[in-house]
Amino acid sequence: MAVRDKYARTMETEEIVETEVDEAVEEELLIEEISIDGMCGVY
Amino acid sequence: MSAATLVEQLKRGLDAPICLTWELTYACNLQCVHCLSSSGRRDPAELSTAEAKQVLDELRDLQVFYINIGGGEPMVRRDFFEIVEYAIGNGIGVKFSTNGTYIDAANARRLAAMDYLDIQISLDGIDAATNDAVRGAGSYAAARRAMDHLAAADFGPFKISVVVTRHNVDQLDQFKELADSYGAQLRITRLRPSGRGADTWHQLHPTNAQQRQIYEWLLAKGDTVLTGDSFFHLNALGEPLPGLNMCGAGRVVCLIDPVGDVYACPFVIHDEFKAGSVRDVGGFAHVWKHSDLFIELRQPQSAGACASCGSYDACQGGCMAAKFFTGLPLDGPDPECVNGHADTALGSVRVDLTPRPSLDHSRPSRTLSLAKH
């Protein structure tokens, strides 16, 4: 997949397993918690 | 969600608000000098009980999970409990904001028996001297009594909400201690020059040094103190504070006022920011989804005069209510810009051209005025 290749090429130092990088990309995207009080414009 | 972050998605607006503020009445037994809704007298055109329930039916159908009820003083309405119970019965969680005057022992017990209900008690000083100077004689005692009644009734954690001013900014630690003593949550929010706040903002708003004090204090407190995401303009000072750090008005939140008018948020009760009315054909849902104002707010906003400032990504140009009611352009710096970028403009604002709140329900014989400190 394009994303995997891009990350594999730009990795400089340590060897990074492709699936870990994929996970990192996925993890950031799946869930985000926000506070019910964390929106500006309510009492 | 590949390209856009969550915040970018939210800025485009959702099909329904995440939560919203609903001011139930303009009537209030107090006359706080900075009241964002200029409350005091009931408006003759306020929504009836039946109309209020229709709004709640709509919110239920839109799957709005949580509403923030306020006013004026919401408990002044004779149908207050009926409305709150109807909301909860329809799967809408409620937080109501109150000065506490009407939370006696019996009401405290009644409230404690209700599920999915949060209470927020307003307090602007750690003692009567500081608080009552802004909220009126006896208001500190009333708030503390309400807290005591809620504690005695085992209500559980309630919220204490403080509008931060020049005169209470040194009391933040004590506010936290007070909240801790009740097992309550402390909430501090930003003073906006809205409603009666337009008249007293210049004397009450924190100084630049105090803004830094607030920011550092909030950073140290992390998630233990709520802010309603109202201090994101301070993020230009460094690490961002917890919260979405974006203006939610017309995007994920809005205001329904006592006569059913829908505004972008409670701090812009002005025709410029009125989206429509729940009494219009199509009701609230139509206003939320199709009003010109909200569609415009959901467009990408330009940084305008802030484009050349490195802090814009952090502070988002601040609060449109703060800019609007101090006579500043909306596409420029916030009046409290921590980099001082609004100072010159503020100095040359034409007071006679500065927008005034569109509505004023203040009681004519207001005895409370801002004492000199």
Place this chain on the structure above:
Amino acid sequence: MSLLDTPLELDPQVALRPEPFGALAYHYGTRRLVFMKHTDVVEVARQLDRHPSLSATLQACGIAEARWPSFAKAFASLNESEIVRERRDVG
């Protein structure tokens, strides 16, 4: 026991509101609000109580195994937020 092997369910006090990008999950009891930022997560969440484990649910929803570790982390996060919980009565 890894979360993948655990039977899960949506907490009964949670409501899911679909959004174009996924869903908004709200827990009435805790007031916690979570955005599920992908429709796949929403589908898995909805089907949890029909399967004996998270991994069985992922399989049934056609989630590629390469993505399972990140889904496990996402559901661990949802578990911590009390949006989902362990199911006791596994048939």
